[in-house]
Amino acid sequence: MQQFTDTIAAIATPLGSGGVAVIRISGCDAISCTDALFQPVRGSRPSAMQEYTCSYGYFINQEKEILDDVVLTVFRNPHSYTGEDTVEISCHGGRFLSQKILRTVLANPTVRLAEAGEFTKRAFLNGKLSLTQAEAVADLISASGENAVRYARTLRDGATFRKISEFSNLILEMLSDLAVWADYPDEDIPGVDSKTLGAKMQQLLDDMKQLMSSYDYGRILREGLHTVIAGKPNVGKSTLFNVLSGCERSIVTEIAGTTRDVVEEQIRLGDVILRLSDTAGVHQTADKVEQIGVERSLSSLEQADLVLAVFDMSAPLSEEDHILLEKLPAEKTIVVYNKSDQSSADFSQNALFHFSPVETVEISAKHQDNITALQNAVERFAARHATPAEDGMIANERQRVCLKLALDAVQEALDALTMGLAFDAVTVSLDAAADALLQLTGERVTDKVVDTVFQRFCVGK
Ligand code: GDP
DSSP: OOOOSSEEEEEOSOSSSOSEEEEEEESTTTTGGGTTTEEESSSOOGGGSOTTEEEEEEEEOTTOOEEEEEEEEEEOTTSSSSSSOEEEEEEESSHHHHHHHHHHHHTSTTEEEOOBTHHHHHHHHTTSSOHHHHHHHHHHHHOOSHHHHHHHHHHHTTHHHHHHHHHHHHHHHHHHHHHHHHHOTTSSOOOOOHHHHHHHHHHHHHHHHHHHTHHHHHHHHHHOEEEEEEOSTTSSHHHHHHHHHTSOOSOOOSSTTOOOSOEEEEEEETTEEEEEEEOOOOOOOSOHHHHHHHHHHHHHHHHOSEEEEEEETTSOOOHHHHHHHHHOOGGGEEEEEEOGGGOOTTOOGGGGTTOOOSEEEEOBTTTTBSHHHHHHHHHHHHHHHOOOOTTOOOOSHHHHHHHHHHHHHHHHHHHHHHTTOOHHHHHHHHHHHHHHHHHHHTSSOOHHHHHHHHHTSOBTO
16 A cells, blocks of 8 residues: 555535535545544544544634534545545535635645545555546546446446456466476476467457457447438438437538538437537539538548438439448448428339348438437447446557557467467567556556546546
8 A cells, every 4th residue: 555645635526506515535634634623513523433434513614613514424544435544524515615614624734635536546556446447437427328337337346457357367377387387498397388378378369359349339338329410412411410419500401512511419319329420411513622521421431330321201212312322331320211291202212122221210300200219229229339348348548559569469479379489489478468458457557647547537536
């Protein structure tokens, strides 16, 4: 356990009016510094309180004026969030009162204001959390949507840490086999069996790749499903965009080709978060500016997690519709037949017979008919693509880079083994893999990386 000489304090609840605000103090003087500031209605002063107990009383300033009646809770090292002595003061909500109490605590020369994420940083440095768990705390705070919360909880509970530890242990096992053999070549120790070692490495590679594939789930849950609304001009893309986002942001006009660039909005559809882009229509045009828009639309189709391809039911499919159909990625496309209120006899869904989208929905964006069916289709798609994996997930770019380094290093080790190179070469690569995994969990990590991780946090967490 790392010993910090200074005690830190901050308001842990959001600033603003609310029922209750919490001021958190952590460090060696956390409990003693409140002795002179808290008058219990019954019972003892904070220093004499048992751990995990709370006491009702008055918070007073250095001039003995009562500032508020509060509940004070005591946690003792190491049984607290940070692993240090910690006091939490729950006072009446409101910016003014909580700041006054915080200022009174900070008047003590051994206490200073906590930096962003410093409580969680101390929890990490004191070994209460791995780096992946600490990162999940930040994700939990910003999680929007049930799946995002479930995902952050999975990480917070240490599933990723356990998975990575499994990988590390396996690598250490292989390294120790190789070391015994290299260090005592003359002893009667059974030699390293390349075939078994190779099979172990291959299994490890497969498991690492499986974990790597969870990165996309995490991204979708954190940022939302990157959804593109595509279609030729005038089919009702902007109208649909506005219906889904509940506001008038895209320009809706009768003139074909008015949405020239990509408009983006983060919206919630049921329990799914969408990063919704309305694109320029995909069509042939001589206009240079429009051409750029069309090209962007096509490239956004490739990058999207989900495409809502809009077709107009009031007219037969045109050549432009067919050009779009050729570009659509069927496995991530929901076909939306729009203008169902004006459905034309000439329109035939059979025209799409050779194209198999994920689902097909008929709506009227203008009259907001059947939007729930579209919502359900999107939710079904999201459920298949963004379900939290219970046994660990890669949550961010930092973790992804570390895992990629480890993966490449194990692959190198396997290649060296297969090519019949000296076991030294295998050992060097496996060492590099183990190191990358320790960086991932934060067991071997630079101060700079730690600082970057905790800068994402709010003050008070
Ligand atoms: P975009 O070019 O694909 O973005 O199309 P817009 O959203 O600008 O819509 C083009 C025209 O179609 C506008 O006049 C809309 O009011 C109209 N429109 C959109 N959705 C519907 C619908 O469901 N029914 C009918 N009748 N008209 C619609």
